[in-house]
Amino acid sequence: MGSRSSGSSRTSVGKYELGRTLGEGSFGKVKFARNMETGDNVAIKILHKEKVLKHKIIAQIKREISTMKLIRHPNVIRMYEVMASKTKVYIVMEFVTGGELFDKIAKKGRFREEEARKYFQQLINAVDYCHSRGVFHRDLKPENLLLDANGVLKVSDFGLSALPQQVREDGLLHTTCGTPNYVAPEVINDKGYHGAKADLWSCGVILFVLLAGFLPFEEPNLVALYKKIFKADFTFPQWFSSSVKKLVKRILDPNPLTRITIAEVIENEWFKKGYRPPSFEQADVSLDDVDAIFDELEDSQNLVMEKRKEQPATPxxxxxxxxxxxxxxxxxxxxxxxxxxxxxxxxxxxxxxxxxxxxxxxxxxxxxxxxxxxxxxxxxxxxxxxxxxxxxxxxxxxxxxxxxxxxxxxxxxxxxxxxxxxxxxxxxxxxxxxxxxxxxxxxxxxxxxxxxxxxx
Known part of the structure; x- marks a missing residue:
């Protein structure tokens, strides 16, 4: 790491030194940070407790974070630990440096089938594994698909991207969210939906974009866009092979009951070419820090503090x-x-x-x-x-x-x-x-x- 000028200040939380803001959302922001003990770079998602309390989603956040800590998969951004101060929750995550998958498309225009298939296989691996652990993404979209330094796909924000959602008594999710072009018709319909089916639809849109270089559903106004999504009204470019067309059509089926399942996708002939199931080990993970993050005792030993030196009047x-x-x-x-x-x-x-x-x-x-x-x-x-x-x-x-x-x-x-x-x-x-x-x-x-x- 390079050094700062002697006059400038740093903010630290626990053993992490915070750097620039990488992104902002409705619940907080993501900052670049460095582990001062090991020198490793991480990303820290900072949530405001007040906003979480206001939305009455503490139990859900604790459940989501607990599950995310247990997820150790080569194609999912890793969560290392969770800390809390009196006002904030700090979720420490893996920081990847290969950029976004879609930046590659922006440069290339589109991928050849072999390359698109390689990334799609990794995406399905990640989604399937998380679903098997009861975690649904609910907002799969381009900025959540990152690459590490070796070009391996990493899905970010799994289980954390749509926090205000709740499963109701009917066992279905009911909150509409996501980027409209990638959202399944049943999500827009607001009659309840299964997270796994909706995630797979988004994967189908992503596969189309990887191969085509443009979106299957694109209209300047939302009503027209939703009409197209409800009917699955899209056209394949001429360069799509017949086998991939069949697969995309089965995924982008507007009826979730007849839509192909992930298990069926994995058995699909086009998908299976050159497929290697991921290999990884499950490690022992402690969830003690998750239980401590909403500990309301003011003298709790588990609380961390943001330490900040006075910022001098220089950039x-x-x-x-x-x-x-x-x-x-x-x-x-x-x-x-x-x-x-x-x-x-x-x-x-x-x-x-x-x-x-x-x-x-x-x-x-x-x-x-x-x-x-x-x-x-x-x-x-x-x-x-x-x-x-x-x-x-x-x-x-x-x-x-x-x-x-x-x-x-x-x-x-x-x-x-x-x-x-x-x-x-x-x-x-x-x-x-x-x-x-x-x-x-x-x-x-x-x-x-x-x-x-x-x-x-």
């Missing part, structure tokens, strides 16, 4: 590994859109202007666009006054020093609609053209060179 200096981790592959927030366009939840630019000037220029550009600006040293929160498709657009901004007199500015959507964030950034960047030195596509490479990192 945080980003170290070498964190800088590499800003490359597009490690962002946990890409959305897969039409014609392979990547509409991201975050973006960045570099500037040689002084940090104070950058802050002033962003405020000058955002205020006339109808944004309320709150500043905290070299971080800003921009809140849109208008209510958009998913409430108010909120943008978190932070300035990092990546080399002497070279700053990286990160803008991250922390609330609202991703497409609206994309539009906002386009408009904002017009007002910032005088201070922007490089756009995001060039940022990492230039910043790497400025820090003495030579890209491989």
């Amino acid at each position: 945080v200096t980003m170290n070498a590994f964190e800088l590499i981790s800003t490359s597009r592959g490690l962002n946990l927030g890409s959305l897969f859109e039409k014609q392979m366009g990547l509409v991201k939840r975050e973006t960045r630019f570099t500037s040689r202007c002084p940090a104070d000037e950058i802050i002033s220029k962003i405020e000058e550009a955002a205020t006339p666009m109808g944004f309320d600006v709150k500043k905290n040293k070299y971080k800003m929160k921009l809140q849109g006054e208008k209510t958009g498709r998913k409430g108010h657009l909120n943008v978190a901004t932070e300035i990092f020093e990546v080399a002497p007199s070279l700053y990286m500015v990160e803008l991250r959507k922390s609330g609202g609609d991703t497409l609206e964030f994309h539009k906002f950034y386009k408009n904002l960047s017009t007002g910032l053209k005088d201070i922007v030195w490089k756009s995001e596509d060039e940022t990492v490479e230039e910043a790497n060179e400025g820090s003495g990192i030579v890209p491989s």
Whole structure:
């Protein structure tokens, strides 16, 4: 790990030193972190207890986390441990560095059948194993499919992606969630659904995208999109083989009762080509930390504290590994859109202007666009006054020093609609053209060179 400038501060929780934010959601955020005892890099999901209590899902979270700790599978992101402070829950997870599977598609356009099959087999392995442990994902989508350094598929957020859901007396799930293009018709219908059947539908959409390079169901408005999903109204490109067409049709069956099962998928001729069942060992796992996370005793010995030194009035200096981790592959927030366009939840630019000037220029550009600006040293929160498709657009901004007199500015959507964030950034960047030195596509490479990192 590279070092920080002597004046800057670090926040630590237990034996972990927290770094930059990797992603944000309705219950909290995910941060990059380092185990100070071993030097290993991890990702820490931070949930706010208050929000969890408000949704009355403590028992469910404890159950989900307990199950996730027991899951040790080569194609599922590993959960190491759980900690809690008085106000937050910290879920420590494996940090993978190979980027998102769909970033590879964005570069290639689409995969050949052999390559698509290899990833689909790993996806089915992960999903099947978790289902056998009673854990359903409920929100399988592109940003949850990551690759490790060896190119092995890892499904993230299994069992944690749709926390507010409950199984009712009928044994079915009832909360609609997920990215609309990937959601099974019975989930949209809101008459209850089986998690396993819904997960498999999402896997079918993912398989189609791997092979086609575009979505099977794509309409600009939700009503039209849902109509297509209900009818499974989609067209195969000409390059799909007849055997894979048959399999996709069986998976994308709008009737969950006649839809193929995962056991049947594994026996399918197309699927079985070159198939190797995963090999792994089950280890002894302690669940003591899970029971302790909602311990309400104030003097509980199990509670950890966030330790933070006073932040000086200079931008945080980003170290070498964190800088590499800003490359597009490690962002946990890409959305897969039409014609392979990547509409991201975050973006960045570099500037040689002084940090104070950058802050002033962003405020000058955002205020006339109808944004309320709150500043905290070299971080800003921009809140849109208008209510958009998913409430108010909120943008978190932070300035990092990546080399002497070279700053990286990160803008991250922390609330609202991703497409609206994309539009906002386009408009904002017009007002910032005088201070922007490089756009995001060039940022990492230039910043790497400025820090003495030579890209491989």
